[in-house]
Amino acid sequence: MKMELIQPFINAADAVLAQGLQSPMSIGNLSMEQEAYRRKGVAALVLLTGDIEGRIVFDLDPETAVRVASCFAGAELPESDELVRETVCELANQVTGNAISVLNDQGFHFRVHPPVLHISEHGPQSTEDTEALVICFETARGSVFMNIALRYNACRSDELATAAGR
């Protein structure tokens, strides 16, 4: 997975989290995930199709999700509140939307699908083509995990290879 695809997501997460939580954040652990994705808590999944395909998962442990959602909502929310899950979905939506805006202006074309709650314990296992990068953002409200598995669409890859061969 190319860094040029990942960097816009890191920048967008930085901007969205810093604004929403009104405090700076830092990047903690960064790792490649070989095994099947395992959900940590409240997770939202966004699918991308187009020149670049794959998925982004935002995952927060339940306590962090409540703290982050409460901060975004400007009021203390109970863990059972639907708004906690809604906030995680909207967080995923905003980060993905901001990132693909940058990539689109660089010439990549996508369709971003509305975020959905990821409720199963496991996700599909990464493959060589769609290896997943897991980035942990350390915020004042807890750790936010972004799990990205993206790849160039085969047609787009051919175009890039052709262009590089010129």
Next chain:
Amino acid sequence: MEQFASLKRTKDGQPVRYLVVDDSVFARKNLARIVETFGGQVAGEAGDGMTAITEYERINPDIVLMDITMPQMEGIEAAEKIVGQHPEARIVMVSSVGYQENIVAALQRGARHFVQKPVKPEVLYEVIKYVLGEDGVVSNAAGAGA
């Protein structure tokens, strides 16, 4: 939340009435909270483009805040349909997807402006003032959020 001078309707001095359209409940609540700090009133909400069209007919708002990526009917298509029936409609697209193509498409199909999420209240305030033009007036009294 930041304080803003109230934006009122010029014609009757009443609060500006908003229709907030977004499939995310969180995003709708957040936008409602912001426009209330402008002294505005959320007259209606919708979670998709189809409902936005019927809600527009029902409440005839001064401003529509419209998301783009939504189920059933996306925001740009809904904006086009509303403006087709009501050329005076003032629709501001509010979306996290803010690339050039999308913005141009929205403006070409009838939206008056575009604000990227996450929404900065001060940016939205200026956009709404601009879109209201002479039909809006800044009142000395602060907004409800003040």
